[in-house]
Amino acid sequence: MIVSTKGRYALRVMVSFAQRGGGDYIPLKEIAEQEGISQKYLESIMATLSKAGFVDAVHGKGGGYRLNRSPESYTVGSILKLTEGGISAVSCTTQGAAACSRTQCCQAKPMWDRLDKMIDDFLEGITIADLLKDGQ
Protein backbone atom coordinates (compact mmCIF):
# COMPACT_ATOMS: atom_id res chain seq x y z
CA MET A 1 0.00 0.00 0.00
CA ILE A 2 1.48 3.33 -0.93
CA VAL A 3 -1.09 5.58 0.66
CA SER A 4 -2.30 5.32 4.26
CA THR A 5 -5.18 7.17 5.89
CA LYS A 6 -2.85 10.02 6.73
CA GLY A 7 -2.35 10.88 3.08
CA ARG A 8 -5.94 10.18 2.16
CA TYR A 9 -7.28 12.32 5.00
CA ALA A 10 -4.92 15.12 3.97
CA LEU A 11 -6.26 14.95 0.42
CA ARG A 12 -9.86 14.98 1.58
CA VAL A 13 -9.26 17.94 3.82
CA MET A 14 -7.53 19.89 1.09
CA VAL A 15 -10.39 19.14 -1.29
CA SER A 16 -12.81 20.22 1.40
CA PHE A 17 -11.01 23.54 1.82
CA ALA A 18 -11.01 24.06 -1.93
CA GLN A 19 -14.73 23.31 -2.12
CA ARG A 20 -15.51 26.02 0.39
CA GLY A 21 -13.48 28.54 -1.56
CA GLY A 22 -10.66 30.61 -0.08
CA GLY A 23 -10.97 33.54 2.28
CA ASP A 24 -12.41 32.33 5.56
CA TYR A 25 -10.44 30.37 8.08
CA ILE A 26 -12.07 27.08 9.02
CA PRO A 27 -11.54 25.59 12.48
CA LEU A 28 -10.12 22.09 12.52
CA LYS A 29 -13.06 20.94 14.60
CA GLU A 30 -15.48 21.81 11.83
CA ILE A 31 -13.51 19.95 9.17
CA ALA A 32 -13.08 16.91 11.40
CA GLU A 33 -16.80 16.70 12.05
CA GLN A 34 -17.75 17.20 8.44
CA GLU A 35 -15.29 14.59 7.22
CA GLY A 36 -15.87 12.16 10.08
CA ILE A 37 -12.21 12.14 11.00
CA SER A 38 -10.89 11.98 14.57
CA GLN A 39 -10.23 15.56 15.62
CA LYS A 40 -7.03 14.74 17.46
CA TYR A 41 -5.68 12.64 14.62
CA LEU A 42 -6.46 15.38 12.15
CA GLU A 43 -4.50 17.80 14.31
CA SER A 44 -1.27 16.04 13.51
CA ILE A 45 -2.06 16.04 9.82
CA MET A 46 -2.94 19.72 9.78
CA ALA A 47 0.25 20.47 11.70
CA THR A 48 2.23 18.82 8.92
CA LEU A 49 0.40 20.76 6.23
CA SER A 50 0.81 23.99 8.15
CA LYS A 51 4.50 23.55 8.89
CA ALA A 52 5.15 22.88 5.23
CA GLY A 53 3.35 26.07 4.30
CA PHE A 54 0.54 24.30 2.44
CA VAL A 55 -2.07 26.12 4.51
CA ASP A 56 -2.29 29.28 6.59
CA ALA A 57 -3.18 28.90 10.25
CA VAL A 58 -4.61 31.49 12.61
CA HIS A 59 -5.22 31.08 16.34
CA GLY A 60 -8.24 32.21 18.34
CA LYS A 61 -11.84 32.90 17.49
CA GLY A 62 -12.47 33.25 13.81
CA GLY A 63 -9.25 31.42 13.21
CA GLY A 64 -8.50 28.02 11.79
CA TYR A 65 -6.93 26.95 8.52
CA ARG A 66 -7.27 27.95 4.90
CA LEU A 67 -5.48 27.33 1.61
CA ASN A 68 -2.94 29.97 0.68
CA ARG A 69 -2.72 29.10 -2.99
CA SER A 70 -5.20 28.23 -5.71
CA PRO A 71 -6.41 24.62 -5.84
CA GLU A 72 -4.69 24.24 -9.22
CA SER A 73 -1.31 24.72 -7.62
CA TYR A 74 -1.58 21.79 -5.18
CA THR A 75 -0.65 18.54 -6.83
CA VAL A 76 -1.87 15.29 -5.30
CA GLY A 77 1.73 14.09 -5.42
CA SER A 78 3.04 16.98 -3.35
CA ILE A 79 0.43 16.43 -0.64
CA LEU A 80 1.05 12.69 -0.49
CA LYS A 81 4.82 13.05 -0.45
CA LEU A 82 4.53 15.47 2.43
CA THR A 83 2.09 13.55 4.58
CA GLU A 84 3.27 10.04 3.76
CA GLY A 85 6.94 10.91 3.72
CA GLY A 86 7.36 9.63 0.19
CA ILE A 87 5.42 7.44 -2.19
CA SER A 88 7.90 4.80 -3.29
CA ALA A 89 6.50 1.41 -4.21
CA VAL A 90 9.37 -0.47 -2.58
CA SER A 91 11.62 0.36 0.34
CA CYS A 92 14.77 -0.10 -1.75
CA THR A 93 13.92 3.03 -3.70
CA THR A 94 12.76 5.27 -0.86
CA GLN A 95 15.14 8.10 -0.32
CA GLY A 96 17.14 7.84 2.87
CA ALA A 97 16.41 4.17 3.25
CA ALA A 98 19.30 1.93 4.18
CA ALA A 99 20.86 1.25 0.82
CA CYS A 100 20.12 -2.29 -0.26
CA SER A 101 23.29 -4.35 -0.42
CA ARG A 102 22.22 -5.68 -3.77
CA THR A 103 21.61 -2.36 -5.44
CA GLN A 104 24.53 -2.90 -7.78
CA CYS A 105 23.41 -6.26 -9.05
CA CYS A 106 19.68 -6.12 -8.42
CA GLN A 107 17.84 -7.28 -11.51
CA ALA A 108 14.68 -5.53 -10.43
CA LYS A 109 16.00 -2.11 -9.42
CA PRO A 110 15.55 -0.49 -12.87
CA MET A 111 11.98 -1.74 -12.91
CA TRP A 112 11.22 -0.24 -9.48
CA ASP A 113 12.76 3.03 -10.56
CA ARG A 114 10.58 3.13 -13.64
CA LEU A 115 7.51 2.27 -11.59
CA ASP A 116 8.25 4.99 -9.05
CA LYS A 117 8.70 7.54 -11.81
CA MET A 118 5.46 6.49 -13.45
CA ILE A 119 3.54 6.83 -10.19
CA ASP A 120 5.19 10.16 -9.44
CA ASP A 121 4.37 11.55 -12.88
CA PHE A 122 0.79 10.42 -12.49
CA LEU A 123 0.25 11.96 -9.07
CA GLU A 124 2.10 15.16 -9.91
CA GLY A 125 -0.19 15.54 -12.91
CA ILE A 126 -3.35 15.76 -10.82
CA THR A 127 -4.28 18.75 -8.70
CA ILE A 128 -6.82 19.44 -6.00
CA ALA A 129 -8.73 21.41 -8.60
CA ASP A 130 -8.88 18.31 -10.80
CA LEU A 131 -10.29 16.27 -7.93
CA LEU A 132 -12.98 18.89 -7.39
CA LYS A 133 -14.02 18.60 -11.02
CA ASP A 134 -14.59 14.89 -10.38
CA GLY A 135 -14.36 12.28 -13.09
CA GLN A 136 -10.62 11.96 -12.54
Added chain:
Amino acid sequence: MIVSTKGRYALRVMVSFAQRGGGDYIPLKEIAEQEGISQKYLESIMATLSKAGFVDAVHGKGGGYRLNRSPESYTVGSILKLTEGGISAVSCTTQGAAACSRTQCCQAKPMWDRLDKMIDDFLEGITIADLLKDGQ
Protein backbone atom coordinates in the same frame (compact mmCIF):
# COMPACT_ATOMS: atom_id res chain seq x y z
CA MET B 1 4.70 0.88 0.10
CA ILE B 2 3.11 -1.56 -2.27
CA VAL B 3 5.74 -4.26 -2.23
CA SER B 4 7.20 -5.81 0.94
CA THR B 5 10.14 -8.17 1.23
CA LYS B 6 7.83 -11.10 0.68
CA GLY B 7 7.07 -10.03 -2.86
CA ARG B 8 10.61 -8.90 -3.56
CA TYR B 9 12.09 -12.15 -2.28
CA ALA B 10 9.64 -14.10 -4.40
CA LEU B 11 10.72 -12.15 -7.47
CA ARG B 12 14.40 -12.68 -6.73
CA VAL B 13 13.90 -16.38 -6.23
CA MET B 14 11.96 -16.73 -9.44
CA VAL B 15 14.67 -14.85 -11.32
CA SER B 16 17.25 -17.09 -9.69
CA PHE B 17 15.42 -20.20 -10.86
CA ALA B 18 15.16 -18.79 -14.35
CA GLN B 19 18.87 -17.97 -14.39
CA ARG B 20 19.76 -21.57 -13.63
CA GLY B 21 17.56 -22.81 -16.44
CA GLY B 22 14.82 -25.39 -16.00
CA GLY B 23 15.26 -29.11 -15.44
CA ASP B 24 16.91 -29.67 -12.09
CA TYR B 25 15.14 -29.27 -8.81
CA ILE B 26 16.90 -26.84 -6.48
CA PRO B 27 16.62 -27.29 -2.71
CA LEU B 28 15.28 -24.28 -0.84
CA LYS B 29 18.37 -24.28 1.33
CA GLU B 30 20.57 -23.60 -1.66
CA ILE B 31 18.46 -20.70 -2.91
CA ALA B 32 18.24 -19.19 0.57
CA GLU B 33 21.99 -19.25 1.00
CA GLN B 34 22.69 -17.88 -2.44
CA GLU B 35 20.20 -15.05 -2.02
CA GLY B 36 21.02 -14.37 1.61
CA ILE B 37 17.43 -14.87 2.66
CA SER B 38 16.36 -16.54 5.90
CA GLN B 39 15.72 -20.17 5.08
CA LYS B 40 12.66 -20.44 7.29
CA TYR B 41 11.16 -17.24 5.98
CA LEU B 42 11.71 -18.36 2.43
CA GLU B 43 9.87 -21.58 3.22
CA SER B 44 6.61 -19.72 3.61
CA ILE B 45 7.14 -17.86 0.38
CA MET B 46 7.94 -21.02 -1.56
CA ALA B 47 4.88 -22.69 -0.05
CA THR B 48 2.75 -19.90 -1.49
CA LEU B 49 4.36 -20.21 -4.90
CA SER B 50 4.04 -23.98 -4.82
CA LYS B 51 0.41 -24.03 -3.72
CA ALA B 52 -0.48 -21.65 -6.51
CA GLY B 53 1.22 -23.91 -9.03
CA PHE B 54 3.90 -21.41 -9.95
CA VAL B 55 6.63 -23.96 -9.23
CA ASP B 56 6.94 -27.72 -9.01
CA ALA B 57 8.07 -29.21 -5.72
CA VAL B 58 9.60 -32.61 -5.04
CA HIS B 59 10.47 -34.09 -1.65
CA GLY B 60 13.57 -36.04 -0.70
CA LYS B 61 17.11 -36.14 -1.98
CA GLY B 62 17.50 -34.59 -5.39
CA GLY B 63 14.27 -32.74 -4.79
CA GLY B 64 13.51 -29.08 -4.30
CA TYR B 65 11.74 -26.59 -6.50
CA ARG B 66 11.81 -25.63 -10.16
CA LEU B 67 9.82 -23.48 -12.56
CA ASN B 68 7.18 -25.35 -14.52
CA ARG B 69 6.72 -22.78 -17.25
CA SER B 70 9.02 -20.61 -19.32
CA PRO B 71 10.30 -17.38 -17.70
CA GLU B 72 8.36 -15.41 -20.33
CA SER B 73 5.09 -16.69 -18.96
CA TYR B 74 5.58 -15.37 -15.43
CA THR B 75 4.59 -11.74 -15.14
CA VAL B 76 5.95 -9.67 -12.29
CA GLY B 77 2.38 -8.63 -11.56
CA SER B 78 1.16 -12.20 -11.13
CA ILE B 79 3.95 -13.03 -8.68
CA LEU B 80 3.42 -9.87 -6.64
CA LYS B 81 -0.35 -10.27 -6.55
CA LEU B 82 0.08 -13.80 -5.30
CA THR B 83 2.68 -13.18 -2.63
CA GLU B 84 1.52 -9.75 -1.50
CA GLY B 85 -2.15 -10.56 -1.75
CA GLY B 86 -2.78 -7.68 -4.11
CA ILE B 87 -0.98 -4.56 -5.19
CA SER B 88 -3.47 -1.78 -4.64
CA ALA B 89 -2.08 1.64 -3.85
CA VAL B 90 -4.79 2.41 -1.30
CA SER B 91 -6.86 0.19 0.95
CA CYS B 92 -10.14 1.59 -0.42
CA THR B 93 -9.48 -0.14 -3.71
CA THR B 94 -8.18 -3.47 -2.46
CA GLN B 95 -10.56 -6.24 -3.26
CA GLY B 96 -12.35 -7.66 -0.24
CA ALA B 97 -11.54 -4.65 1.88
CA ALA B 98 -14.33 -3.21 3.97
CA ALA B 99 -16.09 -0.96 1.52
CA CYS B 100 -15.34 2.65 2.33
CA SER B 101 -18.47 4.45 3.43
CA ARG B 102 -17.59 7.31 1.14
CA THR B 103 -17.18 5.28 -1.99
CA GLN B 104 -20.23 6.88 -3.54
CA CYS B 105 -19.11 10.44 -3.03
CA CYS B 106 -15.34 10.04 -2.83
CA GLN B 107 -13.70 12.63 -5.04
CA ALA B 108 -10.51 10.62 -5.20
CA LYS B 109 -11.83 7.14 -5.97
CA PRO B 110 -11.64 7.48 -9.77
CA MET B 111 -8.04 8.63 -9.41
CA TRP B 112 -7.09 5.64 -7.25
CA ASP B 113 -8.76 3.32 -9.72
CA ARG B 114 -6.80 4.82 -12.58
CA LEU B 115 -3.57 4.58 -10.58
CA ASP B 116 -4.19 0.94 -9.71
CA LYS B 117 -4.87 0.12 -13.33
CA MET B 118 -1.72 1.90 -14.44
CA ILE B 119 0.40 0.00 -11.93
CA ASP B 120 -1.24 -3.28 -12.84
CA ASP B 121 -0.69 -2.74 -16.55
CA PHE B 122 2.93 -1.89 -15.90
CA LEU B 123 3.67 -4.93 -13.74
CA GLU B 124 1.71 -7.32 -15.94
CA GLY B 125 3.77 -6.11 -18.88
CA ILE B 126 7.08 -7.28 -17.39
CA THR B 127 8.08 -10.92 -17.11
CA ILE B 128 10.80 -12.82 -15.30
CA ALA B 129 12.50 -13.20 -18.64
CA ASP B 130 12.55 -9.41 -19.00
CA LEU B 131 14.19 -9.04 -15.61
CA LEU B 132 16.87 -11.53 -16.63
CA LYS B 133 17.67 -9.44 -19.68
CA ASP B 134 18.32 -6.54 -17.31
CA GLY B 135 18.00 -2.93 -18.33
CA GLN B 136 14.32 -3.00 -17.43
Added chain:
DNA sequence: GTTTTTACCTATCAAATCTATAGGTAAGAA
Protein backbone atom coordinates in the same frame (compact mmCIF):
# COMPACT_ATOMS: atom_id res chain seq x y z
C1' DG C 1 -7.22 41.46 32.01
C1' DT C 2 -9.93 37.51 32.02
C1' DT C 3 -12.26 34.20 29.26
C1' DT C 4 -13.00 31.76 25.18
C1' DT C 5 -11.49 29.89 21.09
C1' DT C 6 -8.43 28.21 18.43
C1' DA C 7 -3.72 26.13 16.92
C1' DC C 8 0.29 23.67 18.56
C1' DC C 9 3.19 20.29 21.20
C1' DT C 10 4.58 15.86 23.60
C1' DA C 11 3.73 11.50 25.16
C1' DT C 12 1.44 7.28 25.12
C1' DC C 13 -1.09 3.24 23.34
C1' DA C 14 -3.77 -0.52 20.99
C1' DA C 15 -3.92 -2.99 16.87
C1' DA C 16 -2.17 -4.51 12.79
C1' DT C 17 1.46 -5.81 9.82
C1' DC C 18 6.02 -7.16 8.71
C1' DT C 19 9.79 -10.16 9.14
C1' DA C 20 11.12 -13.52 10.66
C1' DT C 21 12.13 -17.94 14.12
C1' DA C 22 11.14 -22.54 16.20
C1' DG C 23 9.86 -27.05 16.16
C1' DG C 24 7.65 -30.49 14.40
C1' DT C 25 5.43 -33.89 10.40
C1' DA C 26 5.29 -36.17 5.99
C1' DA C 27 7.07 -37.61 1.61
C1' DG C 28 10.44 -39.72 -1.07
C1' DA C 29 15.17 -41.19 -2.49
C1' DA C 30 19.53 -43.66 -1.02
Added chain:
DNA sequence: TTCTTACCTATAGATTTGATAGGTAAAAAC
Protein backbone atom coordinates in the same frame (compact mmCIF):
# COMPACT_ATOMS: atom_id res chain seq x y z
C1' DT D 1 16.07 -47.46 8.06
C1' DT D 2 18.23 -43.14 7.35
C1' DC D 3 18.82 -38.95 5.17
C1' DT D 4 17.09 -35.23 2.70
C1' DT D 5 13.88 -32.52 1.39
C1' DA D 6 9.15 -30.10 1.39
C1' DC D 7 5.30 -28.89 4.29
C1' DC D 8 2.64 -27.29 8.45
C1' DT D 9 1.52 -24.62 12.80
C1' DA D 10 2.60 -21.62 16.28
C1' DT D 11 5.01 -17.84 18.24
C1' DA D 12 7.55 -13.53 18.71
C1' DG D 13 10.14 -9.14 18.13
C1' DA D 14 10.05 -4.85 15.55
C1' DT D 15 7.84 -1.45 13.14
C1' DT D 16 4.03 1.11 11.40
C1' DT D 17 -0.61 2.69 11.61
C1' DG D 18 -4.21 5.10 13.54
C1' DA D 19 -5.35 7.10 16.95
C1' DT D 20 -6.00 9.14 22.15
C1' DA D 21 -4.79 12.16 26.20
C1' DG D 22 -3.45 16.13 28.27
C1' DG D 23 -1.33 20.08 28.27
C1' DT D 24 0.70 25.06 26.34
C1' DA D 25 0.54 29.20 23.57
C1' DA D 26 -1.54 32.59 20.67
C1' DA D 27 -5.17 35.66 19.49
C1' DA D 28 -9.76 37.44 19.49
C1' DA D 29 -14.04 38.63 22.34
C1' DC D 30 -15.83 40.29 26.40
